[in-house]
Amino acid sequence: MINRILGLSRPTKRLVSVIADLLLLSVAIWAAFALRFEDIAWMPAEKQLLVSGATVLVTIGAFIKLGLYRAVIRYLSEYAFLAIIIGVAFSSIALIVFGFLFQALVPRSVPVIYAAFAFLLVAGTRFSVRSLVQRPGAKSKDSVIIVGAGPKGMQLASALAQGVEFRPVGFISMENSNHRSLIGNLPVYSVEHIDKAVKDLDAGRVLLAMEDTGSVNRKELIRTLEGLSIPVQTVPSMSELVAGQARINDIRDLEIEDLLGRDPVRPDTAIVADSLYQKSVMVTGAGGSIGSELCRQILRNKPRTLVLFEQSEFSLYSIERELRSINEVEGLEVSLHPVLGSVAHRRRCEAVMKAFGIQTVYHAAAYKHVPLVEHNVIEGAQNNVFGTWHTAEAAILAGVERFVLVSTDKAVRPTNVMGASKRLAELVLQGLAQRQSETVFSMVRFGNVLGSSGSVVPLFRDQIRDGGPVTVTHPDIIRYFMTIPEASQLVLQAGSLGRGGEVFVLDMGEPVKIADLARKMIHLMGLDEKTCDNPAGDIEVVYTGLRPGEKLYEELLIGDDPQGTAHPRIMMAREVSMPWGEVAQLLERLSLASHTFDCEKVVDILRSAPTGYSPNGDVVDLVWQHGAGLGESNNAKPPLDGNVH
Template sequence: MLDAFLALPRVYKRILSVTSDLVALTFSIWAAYALRLEQQYWLPDQKQAVVAALTILFTVAFFIKLGLYRAVIRYLSDKAFITIVYGVFASCLTFIVLGYLFQAFVPRSVPVIYGALAFVFVSGSRLGVRMLVNRPWEKEKESVAIVGAGETAMQLASALAQGTEYRPTAFITLNSKNHKTTVNGLPVVSLQYTVKTIKKYGIRRLLLALDADSSIDRKALISELEALSVPVQTVPSMSELVAGRARINDIRDLELEDLLGRDPVRTEAEVLAASLNGKSVMVTGAGGSIGSELCRQIIHHKPKTLVLLEQNEYSLYSIERELSAVNEIDDLGVSIFPILGSVIHRCRCEVVMKAFAVETVYHAAAYKHVPLVEHNVIEGVQNNVLGTWNVAEAAIAAGVERFVLISTDKAVRPTNVMGASKRLAELVLQGLSERQDATVFSMVRFGNVLGSSGSVVPLFRDQIRDGGPVTVTHPDIIRYFMTIPEATQLVLQAGSMGKGGEVFVLDMGEPVRIADLAKKMIHLMGLIERTDDQPDGDIQIVFTGLRPGEKLFEELLIGNNPHGTDHPRIMMARESSMPWSDLKAALNRLADASKRFDCEEVVSILKECPTDYKPVEAELVDLIATAPGVGQTVKSLGNVRKMPI
């Protein structure tokens, strides 16, 4: 019967609602008189009947005007009940006025009693239908508990109650004083009673909803939740909500930045404004993980022009569309120019810089995936070393004021071609900084960023969802981690501090053991690691061995005596440099060797330069250089035409 009612067309449901209200209002007027006059079988006279009938008709008209019959009962909100209050109040006034106009006998207490009864019956009928309709749906929803009892938690509970997937059953509070209270009809329990709460309410997952200004130690909190047997998820950050990139009920898996437990990055707003506001800024590799976040943060500092240089068409299209939307919504007035191009084409880069009068360049374009660069030596070196040289020379020719290279911790005592190429790129900028002083060159070096392309976090998550195993290269491998927004804020800050030739190093916090990271992700997704002690576990961790060029420990400094800066999270490294004349000769040899596809010569040059490059692999693992018949293929190319720089 309930399904038949729900299947009725809207017009029939509205007719039923109006009929229900007519009956309820009629009974309310009769009951008001009966209670006032203490007559069990009170019957109205002609005038009272006319006044009652007109009052009921006017009340239904008020409800129609206020939109009460347009409200879907299943999703009835507090606003609908306020509408009923307005309608009933207007009905009471109409009752009084009509009684006066028709000189009908209306005792003063009757409209009051009528109003109370009318509200109870009209709202109660809707509330009852809503409960009757929603009860089967509520049972089908997954039971969840919300960790937190602040404003964010309240918003999440309200959003989930209106949704169809999750049913909030309790709030987990971090303040024991709030234990055994009730908020929004849901019990509030202390964190120490979480296990009992999970069993009592059959909770299937925990949703983290902490206020942005909360002083809670998130790292300690996650460690406590990790021991539970249910998945832990979270809601979007306040910045995502304000930017419109997410809704409060967009539940997502817990990101590893929640585990870093570091204070938010402090930026010097005045310094950044001076280096970006009203300037013409260019970002190379603008579609990449770091480049795109640089663009997102730069645009809010209102540069005059933002030039996006990217060789991947779709990545460029995506970031240009996103930035244009932000530019229009926030009325920033920034001119955005998406430019397809590669950093290995010097002339293209110079023309672009001159065309848009670029004043600041953030060079984020690079091949950074260690095994891939190890298997593609020529392309890696051309892009990371020669590409940096080309863009830097183009910047000098175009009169660029400031040039910032995004470097990596793998440039320190590198064991792979990617790290060696980035260290040589640093040497290029150091040499150019000594050669001239018109363009200020600086480098910013940091470790792995969470959520970047190639990050272990999405890889582990996919492996866990697929049932495992989770692959870790070595049980003792550790890495420094930083969030993309955190890293880019410090890059902008460090770039604005450069005087010429500095290598800035970001404070990456404490290093993270990758095996521990994998275990933590398994536990936070509500699963159990399968080990010899727990053979019935869900997910197994398998150690696959170090990949080509990979090392156990990453470093951020070469020298042991770093300089501090005005920013507590930014240091300045003491690094060896190379005279420009020697460096230019090495770069020309490198360019010639790469044009001849001579991988051995390229690697030899990387070793000769002061990069401190010590490869892990005894022999080349480049896929082309080690392919059968490659020697004859290269020889058959004959005199390779000189490529433009």
């Protein structure tokens, strides 16, 4: 019967609602008089019949005016509840007025009794029908528990209740005092009783809806959620909701900062804003994972000009399109300029910097993937060492005020060509800082950024979704981790602190064991690890062995006596440096070896420099191994100005 009514057209269903209300309101008036006169067989007199008919018709008109018949019963909300109250109150007053106008007998208690009956019948029938309509759909929805009993959690519960995928069955509160209370007819459990809540409510997954400003121990919470046998997911942050970038019911896998189990590092926004506002800024490698996030952060600090320097056409197109959209939507009025070019071309870099009057350069262009650079030694050295040198020399000639190199923790006692090339790039900038004082050079080191190209988190997530196995290079390998926005914000701040030649180090927090991170992701996706003790598990963790140039433990500092800075999460390393004359001789030797494709010579030069480079294997350059470039007669001295490539 209900399904037949639901299948009717919208005008027909509205007509059914009107007819039903006519009957219900008539019954309510009769019941009010019968109860007042204590006569179940009571029949109205002629004037009482006129009063009743006029009251019912006026009430229907009031309901129409209040929009009650436009409301879809399946999605009936609190507004409909309020409309019924207002309409019934108006109807009760109308009954008194018509009784006076028609001089009919309407005892003073009848309008009150009538109002109660009318509300119960009109509201009760609607919400009962809504319950009957929603019951089959609710049974087919996945039941979820919401962690967070604040406004965000309540908003999520309301949104899910109206949707077709999930059915909220309870809340988990961080405050023990909320235990065993009710929110919107849903039970609330304290976080200590989350296991019991999952069993009692037969929940199929857990959704995190924590308030952005809450003081919650993330590490403890994630450890507690790991023990559950159901998937754990999250909802967008409040900033995304306010910006319109996402909806509250956009469910997704845990954010990277949630996996880290710590609160994100906050920069001193005042210092950063002061160093960027109305300045002309250039970012090299603007299309890369770090470079693109630097551009987003810089853009929101409203520089006068932002130049995006990138050699990949597609990457440059993508980041320019995104930044133009942000610039327009947020009304930032920043002058954006996408420029194609290579950092190895000094004159191109100099021309660009002069053309746009660049005041600050953030040099993020580099080859950073350890195994790839290990297999492509010459290109790694050209891009990371000479690219940095030529861009820095161009900055000096163009009168740039500040030059910041985005470095890496792998530059510390490197075991691979990538780390050694980045350490040599640092030595180049240290030498240039001693040679002149017009351009302030500084370097910022940090560890692995989660979510960047090549990050383990998306790789692990894809492997888990594909049914495994999850591949980890070594059971004991550890890494420092930071999110891309965190790293980029602190790079901007560290760059503003530079006075010339400093190597800044970002405090990455506690190191994370990669194998533990993999297991955490398996558990938080509601699966079990497959081991010898648990052969029936879902996902196996497989160890593939260390790759060329890879080491177990990354280090962020050289020496044991780092200096503090104005920011508690930024330190300054005490580093060995070289006079510019010695650096220039080193670069000349490296350039000769590169132009003759002598990978072995390049590795020897990197080892002989004060980089601390100690390779843990033989040269594995792919071209070198296959004999190309060996014995070539190319003794011409290559140009060192980076103009011929």
